[in-house]
Amino acid sequence: MSARRRAREAALQILYEMEITGTSPEEALSSYMETFAVRPVAKDFVRELVLGVWARREEIDSIIQRHSRNWRLERMASIDRNILRIATYELLFRPDIPPKVSLNEAIELAKRFGSEESASFVNGILDAIYRQELGGMSRAARVS
Template structure:
């Protein structure tokens, strides 16, 4: 598994735990970074968790709109975490091609969730990838936390 793949897995672990515990993912991340009891957390995992957290409202709006027949609360927590990661890479990561974001998300959910989850994640992210450029324009016009716009 490549370093970015490992970082994605670490990010999903943190997002999933934060979701289950009802705590802020960035706070949980800060508790884990540098802790001697936890394996090191790479820079890309930190970028993912911070980026997803900063844009979670918009990410969740897009997921809700495109997860046909599913509400966020009805999704298995691991699927929700993987979808947030995949959607973040689709909409906010300039250096991640759509196919890579989808494939990596599907591989994660294959390893971590139910037999039905890979098809579900692939379908949701595939629908969103089809309108990626339109969605990217809409999220790029809104200020993103920490980007220096509107401050």
Template sequence: MGNRRKSRELAMQALFSIDMSPNGSKDVLERFCDNFTPSSKTLSFFLKLVHGVLHTRTEIDAVIARYSNNWKLNRMSCVDRNIMRVAVYELLCCQDIPHKVSINEAIDIGKKFGTEESGAFINGILDSIRRALENKDVDVKINFSPNTVE
């Protein structure tokens, strides 16, 4: 497994933990890292993804909600929701990663950690977002630079 794939998997798991915690605090991320320590090869990208999603979650969730017909975000499985958050962060903020790579990674992670339907569900929503981005139909203002993360 590649380092970026491992970073994405760990990011989804950390975001899942934060999502499931009653207060969603930074302490949850610290405890996660204490128990599932990212390797030196995965740490940087892992932190970029987690902090990026946490700082832009409102914008990311709005994009997912807009393109998930008949699905409210809080009714999606926590695994699927956080896989898509990572992928949408990549689509919006990681210009060095081709959109298809982000989507394919999300689908594969969904198949590994989600249900039988997760891959198709994630693909449908992310592909709609990708098309909208390529057609410039998504106007999202992200005021976050991964270089400013503490």
């Protein structure tokens, strides 16, 4: 398993903990890093994902909500919601990550951590975000 995939898994677990317990990003990151062995190469990526998602959570949630027909954000499973947040963050704010990588990694996270329907649910929403939010727009234009 790649260092980035492990980092995404760690970010998902940290965001889940933050949502369930109300822990701050710094506390959750510190606790996770002390408890689990995170390779040095992955630590920066974990931190960037968690802090990036947290800082832009309202914007990211608004985008997810806009593309999740018949599903309010608060009704989604917490795991699915946080997978969508990570992938949406990557799609919109990480021009160094190819969109297809972000989409594929999110689907793999959903298969591993979500329910039987999670992968298709996550795929459907992310596909809509990718096509409608990012269609025809260069990555450099999105980030600025």
